[in-house]
Amino acid sequence: MDASNPFDLRCLLDNVQGMVDALTCLRWKKQQDSIVELSDHGLVITVEERGCLQARVYFRKELFREYAYQAEVRPKFGISLGLLIDSLNTFTSSTRAAALELSYPGPDMQMIFKLVDANDSCIYAEMRTRIPDQIPHDYVIEDDGGTPISFAVKSAALKEALDDLEWPGSSIEITVSPVPPRVTFRGDGHGDLQIEFPYDRQRDLFIAFNCQREISYRYKYKFLKATTSQIPVSILKDNRGSKLTFGTNGLLKVQHLISVKPSPTPHQHYYDPSQAQARVSYIEFYVLPDVDSDDP
Template identity: 30%
Template sequence: MNTADDSKNYIFYASTDNVKYISNILKAVQFKESANFHATDQGIKITVEDSHCLQANSYLQKEIFNDYSYKEDIKFKINLNIFIDCLQIFSNNVTYSPTALNQSFSNKVHLKVYYKEHGHPLILLLEENGVTTDCSIKTQEYEDVMEYDFLNIDIVNKIIFKSEALKEIFNEIDNSCDVLEILISPTIPNFRIATYGDLGSIYIDFPKDSSCIEYFSCKERQNSRFKHSLLKPALKAINYSSKISLRMDKKGCLSWQYMIKHDENIISFIEFYCLPLDEYDELI
């Protein structure tokens, strides 16, 4: 393949030096083998879904890239594990902390991404210190996923947390539990996380004026229960974030939105949606 500036022959082309940042953003949603890849004029959206009950979206804004050329709406499915492995080809010997997305590295990897047209593979060219490698990843048909419409009129409750506080909460809960319950109320306890399992029940309460809560809006008392095994990928992603927005709609569906800052003041978002147990049971 010609490595010169031949992006004009492709419907999508992007280049960046933020390879480690991107690979770790994608690791935060790496709980299934495959993912939907959707490129727009605003950036790239990667969607992973489990049994139509848990959905994760990683948003890679075009500002992350040095060059971003987009000619039409692009949608396909891709093997996420292979995609991440390719991005990490030059980082096998690097010790990287999941809590340090803004960590600096002396040797930067440069990435170019090409996509020619429907049915063609996604081409990655990676270069570090003059050493170049290319990867060709097979693309598949885009897979339909659940549509979660969290419109403002449907949002019953919303809380914005400092991530460090939620990390501490979930370090204390029973990881072997079957069910995790979230309670949000205008009266005390304003926010409660409870777990239920073979070891019994455990709950942790936070008042709305807690130092770890930056914003609290509660229209009505609401509590929803979730299958803990489904929520685990969303809880793991807390380690990558600086702030977390938790929202619940009228049906008790849960939305976690994670804000992730880059060292150059670029902000990315990861979003998880999870159905409550009653709706989950209807699907299985």
């Protein structure tokens, strides 16, 4: 191990607010534990409601100004999601020229945050970590050997549709049809509400649509809504899109693309478009179907 860097991971992050926004998407209830996994490729943070819902956010190493990783085995540790977001939030108001330093592990296996701004003032924080009680389930979208049925729409449109379908304690049926090509969301509770997204190449609602046969699955509303309920306004304004993919067993993957743009340094007053691809990350949710779901 490099004596000058005794940590498994030491990295510098330009845009703390971007990380806060991404982590906020995972927060569907007040008390949530998360699992952090470190690797040479970046950070993965996962939260899970066992057997119902899982969410994870990927921070690739390209999103960081510096990323020094030297662990022999991928470290995994538990940490409170709410405390992690609150801790990072304390660094968002500092001068833009400063980068947040994240290090792990400290002497007592803690996660360390340090920021020195342009005025040489230092903000320092430590978060205790724990040994995970359970390893997150490795969900996989299975298909019949072909391309899974999927569609991608503007994130704001998806969130608005799910917000409008609210029936406490109910389920939402999602139907994807190839002829005519459309996606239908139907909720029932004290009444019946249906929202239809017709696919039209001339409209900008859909980014992609792939369906060879009709499918229909039901999902608990509270878990489906969790996939969009906490998306910050900054991500909705960017509106890169959300992709929904269905496995043959009804497992639903909802993926949101997000931008984590670096703040300009004192010597750089513009954002280089060539870095755009490297500064895109994504959030994934896996939602299990309601037990009464049927695939016609």
